Amino acid sequence: MTPTLTSREATGERREERILRAALTEFGRRGFAAAREGMIARLAGVSTATLKQHFPTKEALFREMVRSMVVRTLHQVEPDAAAGLAAESAVRRLREFARWFWQTMDEPEYAALLRLSMVELTRFPELAVFHATEVTGRALRQLERTLADGVAQGEFRIGNTRAAARVILAALITHAHWFAHPEIFSGITGVDRAAAEESVMRVLVEGLRGR
Numbered sequence: 001m002t003p004t005l006t007s008r009e010a011t012g013e014r015r016e017e018r019i020l021r022a023a024l025t026e027f028g029r030r031g032f033a034a035a036r037e038g039m040i041a042r043l044a045g046v047s048t049a050t051l052k053q054h055f056p057t058k059e060a061l062f063r064e065m066v067r068s069m070v071v072r073t074l075h076q077v078e079p080d081a082a083a084g085l086a087a088e089s090a091v092r093r094l095r096e097f098a099r100w101f102w103q104t105m106d107e108p109e110y111a112a113l114l115r116l117s118m119v120e121l122t123r124f125p126e127l128a129v130f131h132a133t134e135v136t137g138r139a140l141r142q143l144e145r146t147l148a149d150g151v152a153q154g155e156f157r158i159g160n161t162r163a164a165a166r167v168i169l170a171a172l173i174t175h176a177h178w179f180a181h182p183e184i185f186s187g188i189t190g191v192d193r194a195a196a197e198e199s200v201m202r203v204l205v206e207g208l209r210g211r
Contacts, residue, residue, distance in 0.1 A: 016054050018044040021109075023065040028112025032062060032120045059124075066127050069113045070134055090150030094208075095201055097143065098172055102197065105176035114176060140165050150208065157210035168204055175200055 022043035026035045037058055041051040055061035088096075104110050117135075121128040143165040150156035158164045178185035179193055189196040 015044070015046060015050070019046065019051055019054055019061070020065050020068050023061050024069060024109055024112050027062060027065065027120070028108075028115055032058075032123060037061070062120075063124060063127060066113070066116065066121070066124070066131065069109065070131055072109075090146050090153060090155045091205055093146045094143075094150070094168075094205065097146065098197070098201055098204075101139070101172050102176055102179065105180065111176075111180050114173070114180075118177070136169070140169055143168055147208070156208040158208055164208065171200060171204065 019040065022040045023035075025043055026040045030036075035058070037051060038048055040061070041048045044051065051061075055064060105114055117128075117131050121131060140162075144161050147156060147158060147161040147164055147168075151158060151161065175189070175196070178189050179196075182189070182191070182193070
């Protein structure tokens with residue numbers, strides 16, 4: 001017999017989810033030190049006492065918020081075969097990966113997680129390792145597979161696919177941050193984002209082809 005949640009348990013899960021989403025908003029906007037638990041409680045529609053029942057400290061709330069967001073992110077990272085691209089050229093797979101990455105980073109939750117991973121995770125070494133291994137590392141491995149296939153198919157001329165994957169991922173992450181703040185970085189990327197994205201991909205593909 002399949003176990004079912006009681007209404008109280010289900011309500012508790014929904015409340016915790018609201019708290020975690022509110023925490024991402026507050027931490028992403030203010031950073032860890034300046035974030036206020038009272039504001040998180042208000043954003044989640046609960047009392048501070050209720051928030052403390054679920055997460056006794058701000059550190060515990062931050063840890064669970066990052067962990068839950070990482071798990072959610074992993075569900076968005078599909079293998080090439082699952083995305084229907086396994087038989088496609090490596091160039092197309094690389095372009096599709098970049099397109100997916102930039103589109104994902106446009107979503108407020110993932111943009112906030114990117115900012116937190118770049119600034120705040122040094123406070124929590126175990127979370128930094130978890131994020132690096134499960135998110136960045138997984139994306140890196142997918143890129144490396146694409147590059148290795150491109151070399152095998154004669155599309156790319158590179159000797160070190162791991163190093164090339166690191167360079168590409170770093171470029172994608174940096175541009176995701178720049179694209180998220182056009183009011184600051186439009187002088188670097190230009191005002192036409194589509195043109196900027198295409199120029200990045202053209203440079204990457206031409207470099208991988210050895211031209």
